[in-house]
Amino acid sequence: MLITHEHEELRRTTRNFIEKEVNPFVAEWEAAGIFPARELFRKMGNLGLLGITKPEAWGGINLDFSYEVVFAEEMGSALCGSIPMAVGVQTNMCTPALALHGSDELRAEFLAPAISGDRIGSIAVSEPGAGSDVAGITTAARKDGGDYLINGSKMWITNATQADFFCVLANTGNGHKHHNKSLIIVPAGTPGLSVGTRLKKMGMRSSDTAQVFFDHVRVPQRFRIGEEGMGFTYQMEQFQEERLFAAAIVIKTLENCINSTIDYTRERSVYGKPLLNKQVIQFQLAEMQVETEALRALVYQATETYVKGDNVTKLASMAKLKAGRLCRSVPDQCLQFWGGMGYMEESLINRLCRDMRLAAIGGGADEVMLAIIAKMMGIMPPE
Numbered sequence: 001m002l003i004t005h006e007h008e009e010l011r012r013t014t015r016n017f018i019e020k021e022v023n024p025f026v027a028e029w030e031a032a033g034i035f036p037a038r039e040l041f042r043k044m045g046n047l048g049l050l051g052i053t054k055p056e057a058w059g060g061i062n063l064d065f066s067y068e069v070v071f072a073e074e075m076g077s078a079l080c081g082s083i084p085m086a087v088g089v090q091t092n093m094c095t096p097a098l099a100l101h102g103s104d105e106l107r108a109e110f111l112a113p114a115i116s117g118d119r120i121g122s123i124a125v126s127e128p129g130a131g132s133d134v135a136g137i138t139t140a141a142r143k144d145g146g147d148y149l150i151n152g153s154k155m156w157i158t159n160a161t162q163a164d165f166f167c168v169l170a171n172t173g174n175g176h177k178h179h180n181k182s183l184i185i186v187p188a189g190t191p192g193l194s195v196g197t198r199l200k201k202m203g204m205r206s207s208d209t210a211q212v213f214f215d216h217v218r219v220p221q222r223f224r225i226g227e228e229g230m231g232f233t234y235q236m237e238q239f240q241e242e243r244l245f246a247a248a249i250v251i252k253t254l255e256n257c258i259n260s261t262i263d264y265t266r267e268r269s270v271y272g273k274p275l276l277n278k279q280v281i282q283f284q285l286a287e288m289q290v291e292t293e294a295l296r297a298l299v300y301q302a303t304e305t306y307v308k309g310d311n312v313t314k315l316a317s318m319a320k321l322k323a324g325r326l327c328r329s330v331p332d333q334c335l336q337f338w339g340g341m342g343y344m345e346e347s348l349i350n351r352l353c354r355d356m357r358l359a360a361i362g363g364g365a366d367e368v369m370l371a372i373i374a375k376m377m378g379i380m381p382p383e
């Protein structure tokens with residue numbers, strides 16, 4: 001992936017934003033269990049950061065996906081996982097299908113304000129009984145005159161308590177499970193829609209996660225994205241951007257784990273010498289840096305493939321898997337070198353370790369990525 005002057009400019013803008021508007025407040029937001037999405041997204045909208053690849057007609061900048069990846073990478077310099085994840089939901093999880101397949105009316109109403117930061121979005125796919133098995137969802141949207149009546153519930157929804165709209169995957173027919181679903185935009189505040197209280201989590205504490213309930217929620221059929229019955233296909237397409245973004249955001253966070261551990265072990269004296277003098281620690285840190293560079297190379301290769309317009313499913317799944325694996329090993333190995341201080345909630349490595357554990361589970365668990373890769377290698381039969 002060729003990094004141009006324009007990529008570097010975007011990097012600089014994003015890094016400045018993180019250093020000025022995010023990092024000084026992370027501890028406060030983590031303690032509060034929520035961050036001010038509305039205020040932060042408006043600032044990002046003003047900088048053009050929420051519509052990098054989106055069409056100019058709706059306020060985007062219309063750049064190719066390599067710019068989104070550079071943006072994601074730089075978002076990873078945040079001192080927590082919550083803010084990059086919440087932003088990723090807005091830019092690359094709840095809006096790609098809307099941008100690509102939504103009607104002009106729908107894009108004017110929901111995409112344009114998502115790009116300007118005036119409306120906060122959520123992606124509502126997972127359910128209490130269906131996470132990995134997306135096709136197994138039971139939330140249903142039945143036609144009633146010119147409307148849909150939606151019943152069901154969604155689980156673990158990021159940004160839910162602050163969202164203005166939800167991009168909901170629901171069953172709109174009785175046919176085959178891959179052809180009976182639609183993506184529907186449901187505005188917050190629609191009668192019958194309710195959001196549960198913020199769920200208490202191991203990590204990602206400043207990100208609000210909640211259950212969303214649909215009890216005879218009525219929305220006009222024009223709120224459906226694209227064709228009826230195409231929701232599963234659109235969601236699978238949308239997942240590719242989500243997974244590339246998710247893999248790209250952890251690169252700098254992994255480097256943050258490594259670099260903060262170098263700083264800590266250089267300062268920490270054991271038996272009268274800096275801990276970092278131990279070769280076993282130097283070698284492990286060097287190995288982690290190599291693995292992180294390998295992830296960056298894989299993300300860049302997948303991005304080039306996506307920008308060319310080729311099928312990126314296998315490479316995006318590989319990048320997501322590699323990211324998930326490293327997010328389990330690197331923060332944990334680093335925390336070990338922080339000793340008792342690493343076990344303290346207040347230490348940076350402790351927060352990053354807790355936050356990054358999600359990467360191997362959310363947006364498609366490691367095993368789901370392995371199943372996709374194995375199928376695409378032709379060594380696992382399709383269902």
Ligand SMILES: Cc1cc2nc3c(=O)[nH]c(=O)nc-3n(C[C@H](O)[C@H](O)[C@H](O)COP(=O)(O)OP(=O)(O)OC[C@H]3O[C@@H](n4cnc5c(N)ncnc54)[C@H](O)[C@@H]3O)c2cc1C
Pocket residue numbers: 089122123124125126129130131132133155156157158159201204209358361362363364365366367368371
């Ligand atoms: C903090 C947080 C934020 C989230 N945000 C959102 C959001 O905004 N929107 C949304 O829709 N969802 C969201 N999710 C849900 C997330 O995407 C799911 O948790 C994830 O897809 C896994 O689904 P599950 O939890 O139901 O696990 P299950 O499907 O019950 O799977 C449990 C475990 O089984 C294993 N497994 C699964 N499939 C296979 C297989 N084929 N072979 C072998 N092993 C397998 C994996 O190890 C997996 O972790 C969020 C979750 C969390 C925790």
